[in-house]
Structure formats: C-alpha cells, structure tokens
Amino acid sequence: MLIDIVLDAFGADKAPEPEIKGAIRACRHLPVRVHLVGPEPELRPLLEQHLGNQHELPIVIHHASERIGMDEKAAQAVRAKKDSTMRVGLKLVREGKAAGFVTAGNTGAAMATAKMVLGALDGVDRPALSTIMPTVSRTPSVLLDVGANVDCDARNLVQFAKMGEIYARSVLKIDNPRVGLLNIGEEEGKGNELTKEAYPLLKALPLNFIGNVEGRDIFNGHVDVIVCDGFIGNVALKTTEGASRLMRDLLRESLTSTLKSKVGALLSRQAFNAFRKRLDYTEYGGAPLLGLRGVCIIGHGSSNDNAIYNGIRVAAEAVKTQTTEAIAREFAGQIPARPTHDAGEAAGGSIPYHDQSAH
Amino acid sequence: MLIDIVLDAFGADKAPEPEIKGAIRACRHLPVRVHLVGPEPELRPLLEQHLGNQHELPIVIHHASERIGMDEKAAQAVRAKKDSTMRVGLKLVREGKAAGFVTAGNTGAAMATAKMVLGALDGVDRPALSTIMPTVSRTPSVLLDVGANVDCDARNLVQFAKMGEIYARSVLKIDNPRVGLLNIGEEEGKGNELTKEAYPLLKALPLNFIGNVEGRDIFNGHVDVIVCDGFIGNVALKTTEGASRLMRDLLRESLTSTLKSKVGALLSRQAFNAFRKRLDYTEYGGAPLLGLRGVCIIGHGSSNDNAIYNGIRVAAEAVKTQTTEAIAREFAGQIPARPTHDAGEAAGGSIPYHDQSAH
Numbered sequence: 001m002l003i004d005i006v007l008d009a010f011g012a013d014k015a016p017e018p019e020i021k022g023a024i025r026a027c028r029h030l031p032v033r034v035h036l037v038g039p040e041p042e043l044r045p046l047l048e049q050h051l052g053n054q055h056e057l058p059i060v061i062h063h064a065s066e067r068i069g070m071d072e073k074a075a076q077a078v079r080a081k082k083d084s085t086m087r088v089g090l091k092l093v094r095e096g097k098a099a100g101f102v103t104a105g106n107t108g109a110a111m112a113t114a115k116m117v118l119g120a121l122d123g124v125d126r127p128a129l130s131t132i133m134p135t136v137s138r139t140p141s142v143l144l145d146v147g148a149n150v151d152c153d154a155r156n157l158v159q160f161a162k163m164g165e166i167y168a169r170s171v172l173k174i175d176n177p178r179v180g181l182l183n184i185g186e187e188e189g190k191g192n193e194l195t196k197e198a199y200p201l202l203k204a205l206p207l208n209f210i211g212n213v214e215g216r217d218i219f220n221g222h223v224d225v226i227v228c229d230g231f232i233g234n235v236a237l238k239t240t241e242g243a244s245r246l247m248r249d250l251l252r253e254s255l256t257s258t259l260k261s262k263v264g265a266l267l268s269r270q271a272f273n274a275f276r277k278r279l280d281y282t283e284y285g286g287a288p289l290l291g292l293r294g295v296c297i298i299g300h301g302s303s304n305d306n307a308i309y310n311g312i313r314v315a316a317e318a319v320k321t322q323t324t325e326a327i328a329r330e331f332a333g334q335i336p337a338r339p340t341h342d343a344g345e346a347a348g349g350s351i352p353y354h355d356q357s358a359h
Numbered sequence: 360m361l362i363d364i365v366l367d368a369f370g371a372d373k374a375p376e377p378e379i380k381g382a383i384r385a386c387r388h389l390p391v392r393v394h395l396v397g398p399e400p401e402l403r404p405l406l407e408q409h410l411g412n413q414h415e416l417p418i419v420i421h422h423a424s425e426r427i428g429m430d431e432k433a434a435q436a437v438r439a440k441k442d443s444t445m446r447v448g449l450k451l452v453r454e455g456k457a458a459g460f461v462t463a464g465n466t467g468a469a470m471a472t473a474k475m476v477l478g479a480l481d482g483v484d485r486p487a488l489s490t491i492m493p494t495v496s497r498t499p500s501v502l503l504d505v506g507a508n509v510d511c512d513a514r515n516l517v518q519f520a521k522m523g524e525i526y527a528r529s530v531l532k533i534d535n536p537r538v539g540l541l542n543i544g545e546e547e548g549k550g551n552e553l554t555k556e557a558y559p560l561l562k563a564l565p566l567n568f569i570g571n572v573e574g575r576d577i578f579n580g581h582v583d584v585i586v587c588d589g590f591i592g593n594v595a596l597k598t599t600e601g602a603s604r605l606m607r608d609l610l611r612e613s614l615t616s617t618l619k620s621k622v623g624a625l626l627s628r629q630a631f632n633a634f635r636k637r638l639d640y641t642e643y644g645g646a647p648l649l650g651l652r653g654v655c656i657i658g659h660g661s662s663n664d665n666a667i668y669n670g671i672r673v674a675a676e677a678v679k680t681q682t683t684e685a686i687a688r689e690f691a692g693q694i695p696a697r698p699t700h701d702a703g704e705a706a707g708g709s710i711p712y713h714d715q716s717a718h
Contacts, residue, residue: 073546136608147543150551184506184593187432192509192590215597219605231551232594234543235574235587239595242575243602249495251610 009038011105022308074108100295123331180213285310368397370464381667433467459654482690539572644669
C-alpha cells in the first residue's frame with residue numbers, strides 16, 4: 001500500500017537534520033515508507049529523538065558507513081566509497097526494495113552513482129537532469145538537460161524532449177505540455193549547428209513542439225518543457241540563481257535604506273517574505289534525473305526539511321504516475337524487463353494519494 | 360576638439376524622440392558633436408522643436424531615407440535597404456567623419472551592417488557583442504560574446520578575452536580586470552570540448568585569467584570579464600532578463616497585496632524605484648561590438664533618452680580612451696592603417712573630458 005522511497009540521510013549541507021525532519025513529515029502526510037540511509041550508530045539516536053512517541057511512522061534505517069562530501073570530485077568519490085549512502089540507497093531501488101531515491105548531496109556524485117547502480121532505460125542514450133523553474137503562472141516549467149550531459153547531439157535533445165514531456169504530464173499534471181527548443185532567436189533556422197539540426201527532428205515528433213524559445217521564455221509561461229544541451233542548461237540555471245541573488249540583495253538593501261520606520265520595516269519584511277515564497281525552490285522538491293531504471297530526485301545542497309519533504313513527495317508522485325514506465329514504453333515500446341517493486345502496485349490507481357493531507 | 364559620434368535617429372522602438380532628447384542632453388553635457396541620421400524632412404522639424412533656442416548645440420543631421428524595423432530579418436534588411444540609417448551612419452565613421460556609432464535598433468541588422476561597412480580590425484576573426492551586467496559591487500562586469508558568434512572555437516574565445524579585457528580597462532576603468540571562462544564548474548578540466556580547449560590557451564595569455572567561472576559569478580563581483588561562445592552568452596543574457604522580469608512582477612504583486620495602506624504603498628514605491636535604479640540597464644549605454652574599425656554601441660530597443668545619452672557617453676569614452684586603437688595594437692602589433700578622424704586628437708589626453716558635468 002505504501003510507496004517505498006529511499007532517502008540519503010547524509011546529503012544536505014546540514015544533514016541529517018533536514019532529512020530526518022523531512023522524512024517524518026512525509027511519513028505523516030504522504031502514503032510513503034521512507035528508507036533512511038546513513039551510519040546507523042549516528043542516525044538511529046537522532047531519529048529516535050525526533051520521532052518522540054511517533055513510533056508507528058513507517059521509517060526504516062539502512063546502514064551505510066560512508067558519506068560523499070559536497071566538494072569531493074564525483075568520479076573519484078564514486079569509485080572510492082563503495083559503502084556510500086548514495087550507493088547503498090540506490091542499490092535498494094535496484095533490488096526492488098524501493099521505487100524511488102532522493103538525495104540532497106553532491107549532484108555529480110549522485111548522477112554518476114545513479115547511472116552506475118540503476119542504469120539507463122533501454123533506448124535512453126543519456127539520462128537527463130531536469131530542473132523545475134518558477135514562472136509568472138502558477139505552473140512551473142521544466143528545463144533539461146541542466147548539466148548531466150555536455151556536447152550533446154541532436155538525437156540527445158530529441159530524447160530530452162520526450163522525457164521532459166512525460167515528466168511534465170505525469171508529475172506536474174500539465175495537459176499537452178508545450179515543448180520548446182532553447183535558442184537565440186524564435187525563427188526556424190536560427191541558432192547554432194546543434195539547434196539547427198535538432199529543430200526538424202523535434203518538429204517531427206508526435207508532441208506539442210512550439211519551436212524555438214529564448215532564455216526569457218523559461219519564466220514567462222509561454223512554454224512548459226525547455227530542451228537544451230547540458231552546458232547551456234547549467235549556465236542558464238546558475239545565471240538564474242546569480243541574478244535572483246543579486247536582485248534579492250539589492251532589494252533588501254533598498255528596502256532597509258528606504259523604509260526606515262518600524263512600520264515600514266515590518267511591512268517590507270512581510271512583502272519580501274511573500275515574494276520569496278513564490279520563488280522558493282524548496283517547493284519543487286529537486287531535480288529529477290530522467291531516463292533511469294527507477295526514480296531519482298536530486299535536491300539542492302542547501303535543502304531544508306521542506307525541500308526534503310517535497311523531494312519525497314515528488315519522487316512518490318513519479319512512482320505513482322509511473323513516469324519511469326512511461327519513459328520506458330516511449331523508448332523501447334515496452335515495459336522494462338526489471339520490475340520496480342511496489343511501484344506497479346502503488347501506482348495502480350486504486351490507492352488514494354493525498355498530496356499534503358494529514359495522515 | 361569635439362568627439363564626433365553618429366547616432367541612428369530611428370533605432371529605438373519609440374524613435375526618434377529618445378534619440379533627439381538623448382542627443383541634446385549629450386551635446387549639453389559631453390564634449391561631443393552628434394550626427395543624427397534619419398529622414399531629414401521628418402527629423403529636422405522634430406529636432407528644431409526640441410532644440411528650442413539652443414541653436415548653439417553641436418548637432419547635425421545626415422539624411423537617410425530608410426529605416427530597418429525591429430522585426431525585419433537582418434540579412435535581408437541589410438541587403439535590401441541601401442540607404443538605411445544604419446548604413447549611412449556607419450559610412451560616416453568609415454569615411455572618418457565621425458569616430459563612433461550608436462544605435463538602439465535591430466541588433467542583428469546593426470551587427471551585420473557594422474561588420475560590412477566598418478570591417479573587422481586586422482587579426483580579429485570575429486567581432487564580439489559585449490554586454491555590461493550589474494553586480495553586487497559598484498563595478499559592472501562584461502560578458503562576451505552574447506550573440507554575434509555561435510559555434511565558436513577556442514581561438515575565438517581567446518580573442519574575446521583580449522578585447523573584453525581592453526574594454527574593461529579603458530571604458531569601465533577597471534585596473535587589471537579579472538578574466539574568467541564561463542563554464543559549468545570551477546575546476547580546471549571541467550566543461551565541454553570548447554571550454555576544455557580554451558582553458559590552457561587563456562591561462563597562457565598575459566592577462567589576469569582567474570580560471571573557470573559559473574553563471575552566478577556574472578553578478579557577484581568575483582570576475583570582471585566573462586568569456587563564452589555567443590550562443591551561451593545570449594542564453595545567459597536573455598535568461599537574466601527573464602528572471603529579472605519574473606522577480607519584478609512577483610515583487611510588485613507581493614508589495615501591492617501586502618502594503619495596503621497609503622503610507623505602505625508610498626514607501627514601497629520608493630524602495631522599488633531605488634532598487635530598479637540599481638539594475639537600470641539604461642545607465643550602461645548599450646552593448647559594444649568590439650573588434651571593428653571604429654566604435655559601435657548597440658542599445659536596447661526599449662532605450663529611453665537616458666539610455667541614448669549613456670550610449671553616446673560610452674561611445675565617446677571608448678573613442679577618448681582609444682579602445683579601438685588598443686585592440687588593433689593587441690591584434691596586429693600596430694595602429695590600424697585607416698585613421699579614425701578626430702579620435703586620435705580627441706583622445707590625446709589634453710582635452711578635459713567631463714562625464715556628466717554641465718556644458
């Protein structure tokens with residue numbers, strides 16, 4: 001009945017507190033069983049402490065002795081740390097003991113470990129890291145790839161389009177998602193060699209391809225799925241982060257220097273918080289790595305418990321809506337050979353799925 | 360004594376009013392003579408009207424019968440319109456009648472016309488469009504290329520680094536500018552084929568190369584000149600525009616819904632305006648197209664008179680500081696054969712240059 005989700009308990013910068021709190025909240029409000037992975041001697045007393053008398057909650061601990069740090073080089077860490085929280089956690093998914101994996105750890109290491117342990121679905125050349133971006137409308141957009149793959153070819157972009165479209169439909173609940181090619185002009189024929197080659201291939205797909213879009217369209221609600229090479233997407237993502245931080249800093253400075261009175265300061269703080277909430281990445285739950293044999297969500301290192309909660313929520317939603325199975329069908333014309341335990345059952349549609357309702 | 364600057368009078372969306380007002384202000388406050396280019400029968404009465412009794416101001420009109428629209432395809436417009444304001448204006452620079460050109464018109468058409476009419480300096484493979492980006496510090500950063508060249512090779516990036524560094528030193532007055540390579544990670548060896556190839560070449564240059572930088576560094580004051588392929592730069596620029604617009608919209612919404620009282624609304628408007636001023640692109644005067652035989656500044660289509668004024672100011676500053684000559688020396692080891700009329704004289708250093716002081 002419950003959807004089994006693995007959570008790397010030692011991913012976030014402030015781990016394991018955000019993970020423990022997020023997991024407890026998820027177990028209280030979502031139909032999930034959370035498998036916390038980390039050094040048990042350290043993790044168990046902390047979990048017990050936070051649980052208090054909520055012993056009925058479906059949280060289990062799986063021991064893993066090693067943690068991959070944020071500043072470690074991915075390839076090296078993945079090779080050297082055979083008993084990392086990431087590897088142990090992803091093995092649980094591979095073995096069918098859980099259907100999804102969530103981490104707020106080192107993105108490079110998470111991608112490398114997930115590709116190694118889970119593997120790509122048949123027909124998927126390169127799994128793609130996708131971010132969910134805020135827009136002026138209430139529906140966010142999906143940008144992919146944002147750094148899993150650089151030096152992509154046109155065929156890769158076509159695969160990203162298909163996977164992003166499925167994710168937008170299943171997890172974000174967007175009907176007939178508009179898919180756009182990130183480019184430097186709107187007219188067909190614009191762009192670099194890659195986008196010129198990809199355009200006709202995307203146009204030929206049986207999905208709602210709306211043509212070229214530009215950087216500003218990521219946020220203006222004109223497109224739902226934005227496809228690009230991983231280098232471009234990563235630059236776009238980090239540029240957005242930088243521009244947002246600059247604007248927040250300047251705004252804070254401007255508000256505090258202008259609104260000198262106490263009432264002004266109070267009002268401005270309220271406005272600023274409301275504003276911040278609309279842009280809050282923690283609501284989106286992290287970046288799905290699409291195209292793997294299992295659900296994998298990678299959150300920001302600065303994730304708090306709300307971000308972790310939403311990471312688990314999104315992973316469970318992807319399992320419930322059979323995103324992996326849909327991508328597998330799209331690419332291979334059939335359900336993948338390896339079953340994802342619990343996923344099929346939980347996603348059968350007969351189990352009520354309460355998004356944020358109380359347990 | 361005066362620096363001759365050509366201004367496309369029919370560039371901006373609301374032309375020619377911003378151009379006429381900006382030109383008048385420039386002539387009153389800067390040591391410049393402005394050559395307004397446009398259809399004389401339409402332009403002269405408007406200029407007379409705005410001038411009033413300031414007949415002593417050094418503004419002259421040059422007739423050009425055609426205007427290139429914002430939505431026209433660049434290549435086609437440049438071919439078809441032989442008497443466009445852009446072509447006539449740039450010819451004045453080529454013929455030595457002026458030292459710099461400013462337009463707020465169609466960027467693609469301006470780039471194509473400038474390359475055709477002025478030509479690149481010896482040794483410059485591809486002139487680069489550079490934007491000036493706001494940062495948390497008082498000094499902006501320079502990002503190039505932002506769309507003049509896609510599918511760049513490592514040699515192109517090296518040239519962009521040299522040109523951007525000279526511009527940052529001469530026009531932005533940055534001592535020993537820090538030059539960074541826009542990439543998706545900070546460590547050497549990160550990135551795509553292009554950045555991996557460019558890194559050692561940049562490292563070998565006799566300038567202050569600080570290695571790889573990421574999208575967020577454009578704004579955080581850690582780097583002064585950011586070098587990238589034109590496709591990447593254009594995506595970064597337009598993503599910044601989109602993210603800024605989203606944040607402004609959400610902020611406005613948040614402020615108006617939170618600050619209900621009149622005093623709150625007044626306070627918030629003040630704060631918002633102060634904030635907006637810090638991010639105001641009109642202060643930067645537009646994007647220089649570097650590497651040509653003459654100064655060429657391309658402003659935003661939405662330029663107001665302040666943006667035009669600053670475009671003229673920046674063009675004059677580039678002439679005065681001999682940016683073109685410095686780039687020519689860097690690339691060819693010598694001053695270019697073709698003299699840029701007035702530039703040498705005006706830039707001699709003996710003429711006082713009053714930035715914003717009254718005439």
